[in-house]
Amino acid sequence: MTYDLSQLQFGDLRPSIILESIKNDQESINEFYSLLIKELLNSKYWSLSYNNMPRLNWNDAKNARKAKSEFQMPGLYLWGAENIPRYIGQTENSFSKRFNRYIWGEKSEYNLGRKYENEIMQLGIKGFTQEIVNWCKNSYGTLARLEHTVDYVKHGIENIWFSLFPFKNKDLIKELETKLIIAGKQWNVKNNLEPLLNK
Numbered sequence: 001m002t003y004d005l006s007q008l009q010f011g012d013l014r015p016s017i018i019l020e021s022i023k024n025d026q027e028s029i030n031e032f033y034s035l036l037i038k039e040l041l042n043s044k045y046w047s048l049s050y051n052n053m054p055r056l057n058w059n060d061a062k063n064a065r066k067a068k069s070e071f072q073m074p075g076l077y078l079w080g081a082e083n084i085p086r087y088i089g090q091t092e093n094s095f096s097k098r099f100n101r102y103i104w105g106e107k108s109e110y111n112l113g114r115k116y117e118n119e120i121m122q123l124g125i126k127g128f129t130q131e132i133v134n135w136c137k138n139s140y141g142t143l144a145r146l147e148h149t150v151d152y153v154k155h156g157i158e159n160i161w162f163s164l165f166p167f168k169n170k171d172l173i174k175e176l177e178t179k180l181i182i183a184g185k186q187w188n189v190k191n192n193l194e195p196l197l198n199k
Helices: 014-021 026-041 058-067 100-104 109-115 117-127 130-140 144-154 170-190
Strands: 075-081 084-091 160-166
Touching: 014 026, 014 075, 014 160, 014 170, 026 075, 026 170, 058 100, 058 160, 075 144, 075 170, 084 144, 084 170, 100 109, 109 117, 109 144, 117 144, 130 144
Parallel strands: none
Antiparallel strands: 075 084, 075 160
């Protein structure tokens, strides 16, 4: 099957439309994901000058949120570090709200990475203070957020980017997230890259 992702843009609806049309065929989803990653990795980063580019460095996220209404939509998202996909996630509310975890919040992965960058580079997850570790455990029951922060710092905090794939029909988001993660994990293995952060 041929999938038209030429000139993919930020917040493009084509990925969600295609995924919904092939939702019951994992092999087709794998094929689509491979093409999607190729398009993303061959693109420039979003900026005010290139405001249709499909992925953006998280340093530009605040500017993008002001300029792009897609942040108010639900859907799937993909994080990467240079040429390595790192994490696939979803929100049934809005990207803007969900990304408190990643960028906007005081204890977001971005802000914690900035604050503890030197310690993380030397000590990994032990570079966080006990206060931060306790906060993460008590708030979320897991250290996944801190583990992700460590991963992003080790890949170079300036190299982290993400792409958004809005959905008009949010009923299928969770199901398609699961299937896209399967495709993403296989793609990383096939290309001799470290595994996705998704458990």
